[in-house]
Amino acid sequence: MTIEVGRLCVKIAGRDAGKECLIVDIIDETFVMIDGNTRRRKCNIKHLEVLPKTAKLKAKAAHEDVAKALKDLGFKVEAKRVAKKPKAKPAKSETKTTLKERVVAKVKKTEKLKKEVKAKPKAVKKSATKPKTEIKAKK
Amino acid sequence: MKPTIQRRTPGNRTVTHTKPKRTGYHECAVCHGLLHGTPRGTVAQIRKMKKSERRPTRPFGGQLCTKCTRNVMSLRAQIKGEMIKASDVPITLRRFV
Numbered sequence: 001m002t003i004e005v006g007r008l009c010v011k012i013a014g015r016d017a018g019k020e021c022l023i024v025d026i027i028d029e030t031f032v033m034i035d036g037n038t039r040r041r042k043c044n045i046k047h048l049e050v051l052p053k054t055a056k057l058k059a060k061a062a063h064e065d066v067a068k069a070l071k072d073l074g075f076k077v078e079a080k081r082v083a084k085k086p087k088a089k090p091a092k093s094e095t096k097t098t099l100k101e102r103v104v105a106k107v108k109k110t111e112k113l114k115k116e117v118k119a120k121p122k123a124v125k126k127s128a129t130k131p132k133t134e135i136k137a138k139k
Numbered sequence: 140m141k142p143t144i145q146r147r148t149p150g151n152r153t154v155t156h157t158k159p160k161r162t163g164y165h166e167c168a169v170c171h172g173l174l175h176g177t178p179r180g181t182v183a184q185i186r187k188m189k190k191s192e193r194r195p196t197r198p199f200g201g202q203l204c205t206k207c208t209r210n211v212m213s214l215r216a217q218i219k220g221e222m223i224k225a226s227d228v229p230i231t232l233r234r235f236v
Contacts, residue, residue, distance in 0.1 A: 010216035012209045015197045018216075049213045051220035 001050045003032060006057035008073060011038050013047040020075050021048075025060050035066045037078055159183065167204040169231055177201055199235065211235045 001007070007023045011034070021036035034043045040063060055069035067077040141157045148154055162185065165177040176195045178185055185193065194201025199208045214236050217223045228236050 008220075010212065010219065012212040012216070013197075013205065017198045017208060017212050049216040051216060052222070053220065 001052060003045060003050065004054070005059050006055045006069070008051045008053040008055065009034065009048040010051065011043070011047060012049050020070060022055055022057060022066050022069060024057065024066060033060070035061075035063055036070050037075070165201065167207055168202055169207040169235075170204060172204045172206075174201065174204055203235065207232070207235075 003023060003026065005023055005025065009021050009023060011017055011019050011021060016038040019037040021034040021038040023032045024035045024040070025033035027033060027042060030044055030046075031042050032045060032048075034041060034048070053073055055073055057065065057069055061069075063080070070077050141160055143155045143157050146154055146156055159181040161180055162182065164179060165174040166172060167174060178188060178193060197208065199211065203211065211232055214223070214228050214232060218225055218228075218236070225236070
């Protein structure tokens, strides 16, 4: 079987072993570019098992086109995992506050709490109004 | 038997120090060749290691050697591509294919 663009292969070696791929580009006599269920990467021909099926593909086709072609050949295509972007940290100048600012903020907070406590009415004790339960005398 | 060493203490006593036994060499399940990338140490040492440090990260890593994995994978592919039948697979590899 000839090695050509669009040829269906299965990777034999490495962590992608056993996964289907299509040849996307021929680099030289020993290396080809592959894509599909494997990672898109350069690969030695010795690490591929070439299968008789082929798909119509342009050289250096994008991953979406390769996935489509693989689906047409009757293979399930695994969705590629996309790495999550780390949340941007706020700049140091934004987070830095002076000691004076921190003290003023604390004083304001305590004053606010004091006002809230003063504004609340005192709760009346309920237990004072309730009659005490009588204890039965022992015979 | 655990490996032991004879030692003389400062109080002029001879004592035996024992060490826990190390695991054996790991070998391929098909051809019994030695496996690469598998550690050899005591059970406690190996349990402390990370999963990626204990075996190669490929299918059948730590179970089959590279030659046998390639054989298995190519046979699987050939069956998938309808080039051979499952009955054509050699008996030694049949449980992996």
